[in-house]
Amino acid sequence: MTALTWRPARCWCPSLLQIFRFPVAQVHVGRPTMRASQQDFENAMNQVKLLKEDPGNQVKLKLYALYKQATDGPCNVPKPGVFDLVNKAKWEAWNALGSLPKETARQNYVDLVSSLSPSSQASSQGKHGADEKTQESKNIVVTSEDGITKIVFNRPAKKNAITFQMYQDIILALKSASTDNSAITVFTGTGDYYCSGNDLTNFTSAPNGMEEAARKGAVLLREFVNSFIDFPKPLVAVVNGPAVGISVTLLGLFDAVYASDTATFHTPFSQLGQTSEACSSYTFPKIMGPAKATEMLLFGKKLTAREAWAQGLVSEVFPESTFEKEVWTRLKAYAKLPPNSMRISKELIRKNEKEKLYAVNAEECTILQAKWLSEECVNAIMNFVSRKSKL
Ligand SMILES: CCCCC/C=C/C(=O)SCCNC(=O)CCNC(=O)[C@H](O)C(C)(C)COP(=O)(O)OP(=O)(O)OC[C@H]1O[C@@H](n2cnc3c(N)ncnc32)[C@H](O)[C@@H]1OP(=O)(O)O
Numbered sequence: 001m002t003a004l005t006w007r008p009a010r011c012w013c014p015s016l017l018q019i020f021r022f023p024v025a026q027v028h029v030g031r032p033t034m035r036a037s038q039q040d041f042e043n044a045m046n047q048v049k050l051l052k053e054d055p056g057n058q059v060k061l062k063l064y065a066l067y068k069q070a071t072d073g074p075c076n077v078p079k080p081g082v083f084d085l086v087n088k089a090k091w092e093a094w095n096a097l098g099s100l101p102k103e104t105a106r107q108n109y110v111d112l113v114s115s116l117s118p119s120s121q122a123s124s125q126g127k128h129g130a131d132e133k134t135q136e137s138k139n140i141v142v143t144s145e146d147g148i149t150k151i152v153f154n155r156p157a158k159k160n161a162i163t164f165q166m167y168q169d170i171i172l173a174l175k176s177a178s179t180d181n182s183a184i185t186v187f188t189g190t191g192d193y194y195c196s197g198n199d200l201t202n203f204t205s206a207p208n209g210m211e212e213a214a215r216k217g218a219v220l221l222r223e224f225v226n227s228f229i230d231f232p233k234p235l236v237a238v239v240n241g242p243a244v245g246i247s248v249t250l251l252g253l254f255d256a257v258y259a260s261d262t263a264t265f266h267t268p269f270s271q272l273g274q275t276s277e278a279c280s281s282y283t284f285p286k287i288m289g290p291a292k293a294t295e296m297l298l299f300g301k302k303l304t305a306r307e308a309w310a311q312g313l314v315s316e317v318f319p320e321s322t323f324e325k326e327v328w329t330r331l332k333a334y335a336k337l338p339p340n341s342m343r344i345s346k347e348l349i350r351k352n353e354k355e356k357l358y359a360v361n362a363e364e365c366t367i368l369q370a371k372w373l374s375e376e377c378v379n380a381i382m383n384f385v386s387r388k389s390k391l
Helices: 038-050 057-072 085-095 102-115 118-138 164-179 210-229 246-253 280-288 290-297 305-310 320-334 339-351 354-371 375-385
Strands: 140-145 148-153 184-189 235-239 256-260 264-266 316-318
Touching (some): 038 102, 057 102, 140 164, 148 164, 235 246, 256 320, 280 354
Parallel strands (some): 148 184, 256 316
């Protein structure tokens, strides 16, 4: 995710990703002082411009709202449209101040700015800044050992949700794994989740608008899924915990899926105003039959690990206490099998399906591109990022 540029109060333009991370109600407004004069207010505005560090969208949103209330009074401009996500957030913050008198807003603005001391800024920004850095470098970790290339979703603070950058990193990791010395390739996750699916904020911070983001998202998704269809070696998922969305649908393109008994499998596409992807509209009915696939892909029924095993989506379920030990021991043994035989057997299994899979992938991406622009989908994502709903 692109880092935000800090600009002073009157001209900031934060991404929705960060605005909605921090509910306005949690803003620290500082200790009340005497009534602020116009001069105090102007000084505070200048102070904001001198802030060395971005105070975060929570504060910027509040600053914006207080500034507008103090200068223009209560919000009486029309609410921006549903796709104008950033201006809608700003409007909502301003509108939330209701009929707060201009003087009080001015006072609150001054108090808020004075609370932004360098030390408080450092502590509120430090965690986030570090997280962003980690995201850029290590959200996908690739290692190779004992004949196994391991690709790890490594963003546990976000339940391993997949950013646009991570999709690209995975495409590259698969390309490299397809020709490295390893015999098999394994996906797993760090922390309690396997993966919570697509990062729902991927589309909320689109700098060139939603249509452009949806178009690029569809191109990326198609390439991403094709890299799983084409992967030549045995591909194994070690599902260490709950899996959501695309991390579940992709399993239909894996050769083996081992799950901890803490894993669950959830594809809430209708709840999100979206549709299935990763060829699951074809692979799931084939694996589990249309009736069971419908429950998952249309109704968003969440399966336990044992239910997913019963439906044929999972190869084997292990107790959490012995999961890692048992699975890795087994995979290390498999990785010693003659690699060319495994590769050729996989090719035999997959080759008659490939054209069909490419076609299904292309169609799913075209449909999703349109769905991402639908009101149903925009509302669902807005609900998630503003924390009104959780799956
Ligand atoms: C371009 C290609 C597109 C491909 C199309 C793919 C579609 C999909 O994958 S659809 C599925 C999308 N995923 C979801 O809808 C899951 C959304 N997440 C949740 O419902 C919940 O977070 C949870 C059930 C996964 C976990 O709940 P809980 O244990 O209560 O933990 P938190 O909600 O507090 O999560 C911690 C932290 O992680 C952030 N997060 C989790 N999942 C996502 C996500 N998918 N996208 C973005 N962020 C996610 C969550 O917001 C929390 O962040 P902070 O509030 O900053 O701590």
